Amino acid sequence: MNIKLKIWRQPNAKSKGRFETYPLNDVSSEMSFLEMLDYLNNSLIKEGKEPVAFEHDCREGICGSCGMYISGRPHGPQHKTTTCELRMREFKDGQTITVEPWRAAAFPIIKDLIVDRNAFDKIMQSGGFISINTGAAQDANSILVPKKNADEAFDSASCIGCGACVAACKNSSAMLFISAKVTHLAQFPQGRTEAEIRVKNMVAKMEELGFGGCTNTRACEAECPKGISISNIAKLNREFFVAKLKD
Amino acid sequence: MSKLNSKIPDGPLADKWTNHKASLKLVNPANKGKLDIIVIGTGLGGSSSASTLGELGYNVKVFSYQDSPRRAHSVAAQGGINAAKNYKNDNDSIYRLFYDMLKGGDFRAREANVYRAAEVSNLVIDHYTALGVPFARDYGGTIDNRSFGGVQVSRTFYAKGQTGQQCLVGAYSALTRQIAKGTVTMYPRREMLDLVIVDGKARGIITRNLVTGEIERHSAHAVVLATGGYGTIYYMSTLALNSNASATWKAHKKGAFFANPSFVQIHPTSIPVLNSYQSKLTLMSESLRNDGRVWVPKKQKDTRKPNDIPEDERDYYLERRYPAFGNLVPRDVASRAAKERCDAGFGVGSTGLSVYLDFRDAIKKKGKKVIEENYGNLFDMYEKISGESPLETPMRIYPAGHYTMGGLWVDYNLMTTIPGLFAVGESNFSDHGANRLGASSLMQCSGDGYFILPYTITDYLASDIKTPKIKTDSPEFEVAEKEVSERVKKLLSINGKETPTSYHRRLGKIMWDYCGMVRNEEGLKKALVLIKELEDEFWKNLKVAGKAEELNQELEKAGRVMDFFELAKLLCTDALNRKESCGAHFREESQTETGEAKRDDNNFSYVAAWEYKGQGQEPDLHKEELKFEYVKLQERSYK
Numbered sequence: 001m002n003i004k005l006k007i008w009r010q011p012n013a014k015s016k017g018r019f020e021t022y023p024l025n026d027v028s029s030e031m032s033f034l035e036m037l038d039y040l041n042n043s044l045i046k047e048g049k050e051p052v053a054f055e056h057d058c059r060e061g062i063c064g065s066c067g068m069y070i071s072g073r074p075h076g077p078q079h080k081t082t083t084c085e086l087r088m089r090e091f092k093d094g095q096t097i098t099v100e101p102w103r104a105a106a107f108p109i110i111k112d113l114i115v116d117r118n119a120f121d122k123i124m125q126s127g128g129f130i131s132i133n134t135g136a137a138q139d140a141n142s143i144l145v146p147k148k149n150a151d152e153a154f155d156s157a158s159c160i161g162c163g164a165c166v167a168a169c170k171n172s173s174a175m176l177f178i179s180a181k182v183t184h185l186a187q188f189p190q191g192r193t194e195a196e197i198r199v200k201n202m203v204a205k206m207e208e209l210g211f212g213g214c215t216n217t218r219a220c221e222a223e224c225p226k227g228i229s230i231s232n233i234a235k236l237n238r239e240f241f242v243a244k245l246k247d
Numbered sequence: 248m249s250k251l252n253s254k255i256p257d258g259p260l261a262d263k264w265t266n267h268k269a270s271l272k273l274v275n276p277a278n279k280g281k282l283d284i285i286v287i288g289t290g291l292g293g294s295s296s297a298s299t300l301g302e303l304g305y306n307v308k309v310f311s312y313q314d315s316p317r318r319a320h321s322v323a324a325q326g327g328i329n330a331a332k333n334y335k336n337d338n339d340s341i342y343r344l345f346y347d348m349l350k351g352g353d354f355r356a357r358e359a360n361v362y363r364a365a366e367v368s369n370l371v372i373d374h375y376t377a378l379g380v381p382f383a384r385d386y387g388g389t390i391d392n393r394s395f396g397g398v399q400v401s402r403t404f405y406a407k408g409q410t411g412q413q414c415l416v417g418a419y420s421a422l423t424r425q426i427a428k429g430t431v432t433m434y435p436r437r438e439m440l441d442l443v444i445v446d447g448k449a450r451g452i453i454t455r456n457l458v459t460g461e462i463e464r465h466s467a468h469a470v471v472l473a474t475g476g477y478g479t480i481y482y483m484s485t486l487a488l489n490s491n492a493s494a495t496w497k498a499h500k501k502g503a504f505f506a507n508p509s510f511v512q513i514h515p516t517s518i519p520v521l522n523s524y525q526s527k528l529t530l531m532s533e534s535l536r537n538d539g540r541v542w543v544p545k546k547q548k549d550t551r552k553p554n555d556i557p558e559d560e561r562d563y564y565l566e567r568r569y570p571a572f573g574n575l576v577p578r579d580v581a582s583r584a585a586k587e588r589c590d591a592g593f594g595v596g597s598t599g600l601s602v603y604l605d606f607r608d609a610i611k612k613k614g615k616k617v618i619e620e621n622y623g624n625l626f627d628m629y630e631k632i633s634g635e636s637p638l639e640t641p642m643r644i645y646p647a648g649h650y651t652m653g654g655l656w657v658d659y660n661l662m663t664t665i666p667g668l669f670a671v672g673e674s675n676f677s678d679h680g681a682n683r684l685g686a687s688s689l690m691q692c693s694g695d696g697y698f699i700l701p702y703t704i705t706d707y708l709a710s711d712i713k714t715p716k717i718k719t720d721s722p723e724f725e726v727a728e729k730e731v732s733e734r735v736k737k738l739l740s741i742n743g744k745e746t747p748t749s750y751h752r753r754l755g756k757i758m759w760d761y762c763g764m765v766r767n768e769e770g771l772k773k774a775l776v777l778i779k780e781l782e783d784e785f786w787k788n789l790k791v792a793g794k795a796e797e798l799n800q801e802l803e804k805a806g807r808v809m810d811f812f813e814l815a816k817l818l819c820t821d822a823l824n825r826k827e828s829c830g831a832h833f834r835e836e837s838q839t840e841t842g843e844a845k846r847d848d849n850n851f852s853y854v855a856a857w858e859y860k861g862q863g864q865e866p867d868l869h870k871e872e873l874k875f876e877y878v879k880l881q882e883r884s885y886k
Contacts, residue, residue, distance in 0.1 A: 030522040038526060045790060057320070059487070059526060060530070062409070063323065085628070087634075126427065128423060129421060130378055135374070135698070136377070137370075141332075141389045154383075184381070190378075
């Protein structure tokens with residue numbers, strides 16, 4: 001198939017970016033979206049042009065690196081799919097595909113399609129953990145966890161930190177990301193002692209870093225490649241409310 | 248010439264680690280803050296090392312080429328993590344886990360190290376559980392286990408098909424806590440481009456800031472490499488695309504011996520090559536073999552759809568050849584058996600290079616719901632890539648380059664032959680022998696970082712408490728930085744016609760063809776010639792787009808491919824030297840009458856530790872004899 005790519009090019013954080021259009025022929029429908037970008041880059045290099053910088057690593061949908069906007073949607077048109085898992089068979093011959101980096105004040109652009117998602121790490125540092133030192137744990141089966149809780153914790157914990165939720169949100173809110181972590185940890189008796197401080201710190205950090213609030217538009221849920229549900233946000237709100245009540 | 252001293256403690260196997268710990272020196276908490284430690288890599292090995300060393304009070308600096316520790320490739324391990332908890336009452340024990348690993352590795356690992364890995368495995372599970380890793384649980388609230396390739400007990404802890412991700416997120420959260428506390432400083436988007444040795448000791452590293460291109464100097468009293476494996480040398484592998492060998496290779500060139508480089512595990516259950524643009528082979532967890540039955544049609548080049556082939560025309564070749572273990576034989580056995588069937592013309596799919604992994608019978612027996620619950624996300628992943636649902640039609644799988652058992656030689660304290668340079672997890676060689684048992688990698692790298700290195704590095708640092716902060720303006724740093732800058736300039740100056748990826752792809756093809764699942768003398772010798780030719784061409788015709796002083800992914804790739812060329816030669820040299828078959832290393836000249844791997848304990852019961860002798864020089868081989876005091880060497884049979 002032949003396609004046309006409209007890609008955001010920006011040499012670095014300081015310079016101004018703009019769209020460049022590249023026609024690309026002989027694209028196989030079997031290629032993944034990133035393999036198509038590899039193919040484009042190969043041609044660009046041969047023409048003496050700079051290849052498009054984009055983030056990727058595992059290429060099997062789990063590392064969370066490959067976030068980008070494709071034709072107006074985070075990670076492209078396919079539901080519950082990361083960019084690396086997206087296949088060119090999802091596009092039509094002759095189609096123009098627009099490719100942009102995540103757009104959020106808290107995710108500054110580094111180059112082309114690469115943004116700095118360090119804000120997520122900062123939120124995690126504010127409380128996204130259970131405080132236990134190595135060697136201090138008791139036998140794993142000494143604290144029972146109902147299967148239902150373990151399963152729910154797993155569902156929340158499958159967040160890959162890609163940032164699609166932020167990119168999809170009109171407020172650039174990080175609520176889905178935080179709520180997934182808070183809900184994951186809230187399912188366990190371990191770490192319960194610090195639950196209140198955890199949720200307060202994480203929410204405060206989110207606001208401090210320039211992420212907006214949630215307005216229940218549900219765009220985050222719709223675009224999450226791992227299908228993290230906004231019911232996590234409801235749980236986050238409850239945890240936050242209870243914590244605030246005790247203040 | 249340095250002599251290898253493994254420092255294996257005396258005494259009974261089960262007491263070695265306990266006794267050794269009692270003899271290790273300590274560092275007063277007040278002094279720990281004066282000692283700097285560099286950790287390279289933030290996967291399970293790096294995160295566990297860095298967070299624990301931070302908790303202990305050391306001043307830790309951790310480096311990653313990723314933007315966040317959470318993206319390290321441990322994230323992609325799917326199936327599980329082993330521990331000898333005996334939660335299933337199926338007669339598992341530390342000794343059995345030790346024995347299975349040692350046998351699985353075809354008796355080419357150190358007894359004492361393997362026993363210790365099994366010993367600390369239980370602590371690893373306790374720690375991850377306490378960190379909130381959502382391991383699968385039974386309705387009673389206890390943790391569930393499953394069995395995994397190569398073993399007959401259920402000792403694998405798992406979180407659906409995301410065990411690696413869940414453990415890494417746990418390890419990352421603990422690391423994150425230390426970063427917030429200030430005991431650990433995180434340096435993201437940095438690549439280690441050289442190791443700095445001062446007075447014979449590892450004292451620092453040279454990094455490139457991947458955003459600005461700036462070459463930086465970082466010093467410490469000790470350096471820990473937790474940089475994973477080099478399976479991407481095959482280009483097409485199950486590893487993340489940026490996984491590389493550069494840090495360990497640079498350390499090797501500075502004096503760290505490289506052990507058993509040719510021991511590379513080929514994973515039996517990866518999605519086969521489907522088209523010529525493919526950039527990687529996605530792994531399908533081996534846990535699938537618990538319920539999936541592997542088969543090929545009995546008729547050669549059978550083009551019927553799998554579901555149209557009746558039962559009596561299917562060859563369940565693993566069950567036929569290995570009745571005791573069936574579909575659960577270890578990875579090397581399963582991989583070679585698949586290759587054998589495909590080479591004999593029974594392979595399926597358009598290329599004939601795949602076999603079926605069929606869930607039909609398991610679905611009939613246990614119900615769709617149970618199978619979906621156990622493997623749901625793996626099935627989704629497969630369906631996205633292939634467009635077919637494994638619930639409806641069998642998966643197609645084929646072996647792919649995966650885990651590297653070889654790595655930097657380390658002694659019992661996990662220290663390399665360079666004083667002060669430690670290697671943990673996949674970047675060292677020590678615990679898996681010639682083949683790694685499934686679900687033992689997460690176990691080993693976590694055990695190394697959480698429960699072994701913190702004790703042994705403390706013993707090393709105990710004599711360093713009076714050494715002030717290491718200065719980065721010494722001639723050693725000066726020279727190392729200059730060399731790195733010149734190399735970068737050189738790569739950019741060639742200005743030829745071919746991209747780094749093109750060379751990587753061609754190198755990978757040579758490696759897969761001649762030093763892949765099976766090796767022979769003629770092929771390995773040919774590979775050495777071909778690699779050299781391709782490397783020469785690389786230095787004449789490489790084209791690296793962009794500049795040095797900016798984010799430049801082509802430059803990153805070029806540096807890694809440059810190192811892969813050198814490592815590839817060592818890999819083939821090692822494979823050539825080992826004229827026996829063992830584990831994942833199958834030398835055609837050494838096989839039994841029935842085509843199984845034939846070990847030669849009289850001549851090859853050693854670790855091959857290679858010493859770098861300079862550019863263009865042949866490396867020196869040092870042998871660490873493997874002594875087996877507690878297990879009787881036996882032919883590895885799964886029949």
